[in-house]
Amino acid sequence: MRHQPHRRRITALATGAVLTAALALAAPASAAAPAAVRSTTPLVVNARYGGHCAYDRFVVDLQGSVPPYTVTPVSELVYDGSGKPVPLPGRYFLEIRLHPAAGHDDAGTNVYQGPKLQQTGLSKLKGIALTGDFEGYVTFGASFDTPPTWTASVLHAPERLVVDFPHPASC
Structure with a gap:
């Protein structure tokens, strides 16, 4: 029983990290496009x-x-x-x-x-x-x-x- 609070804390931190990574990947492509894509049309x-x-x-x-x-x-x-x-x-x-x-x-x-x-x-x-x-x-x-x-x-x-x-x- 003593190790459960420690495991819960690690699980919560891991879940938070996974959610943060998922949200970053789910950002709309247009949010990153202006900096990454620039027209070369004269x-x-x-x-x-x-x-x-x-x-x-x-x-x-x-x-x-x-x-x-x-x-x-x-x-x-x-x-x-x-x-x-x-x-x-x-x-x-x-x-x-x-x-x-x-x-x-x-x-x-x-x-x-x-x-x-x-x-x-x-x-x-x-x-x-x-x-x-x-x-x-x-x-x-x-x-x-x-x-x-x-x-x-x-x-x-x-x-x-x-x-x-x-x-x-x-x-």
């Missing part, structure tokens, strides 16, 4: 444009690496998701699409700080618009009065996609 943080003597330039600034991209002529510019027309002047249009990419972080907070819809007044490039940030795609539209030619390249430190639109020298 973030589109800005877009800008500029006129130069023999070309106009459109630049997309990224946080992370530059993802695969396409530059495609389209008959009109529309906003992703809604399909509504983008109100930019011009008769010729290019769609510039990056994937995978996002203009928002994993919490849904907007990180894109560039223009959403902008007439440029440049020699070749007449306007730009952010036309989509949807399901891993970030899309821009560019407008022109005459058929555009372009070259696209990736520059580093900082990471950015550069699209140049040559035109007759104006300097």
Whole structure:
């Protein structure tokens, strides 16, 4: 009889330890996920444009690496998701699409700080618009009065996609 209180105490301590371990293991996965899982999707943080003597330039600034991209002529510019027309002047249009990419972080907070819809007044490039940030795609539209030619390249430190639109020298 003398050893029973000692055994009860050991049993109670062991039971408490098992319950504590079980509760720790039963914690929802989402409680640990934010610290353990971080998206590696490149973030589109800005877009800008500029006129130069023999070309106009459109630049997309990224946080992370530059993802695969396409530059495609389209008959009109529309906003992703809604399909509504983008109100930019011009008769010729290019769609510039990056994937995978996002203009928002994993919490849904907007990180894109560039223009959403902008007439440029440049020699070749007449306007730009952010036309989509949807399901891993970030899309821009560019407008022109005459058929555009372009070259696209990736520059580093900082990471950015550069699209140049040559035109007759104006300097």
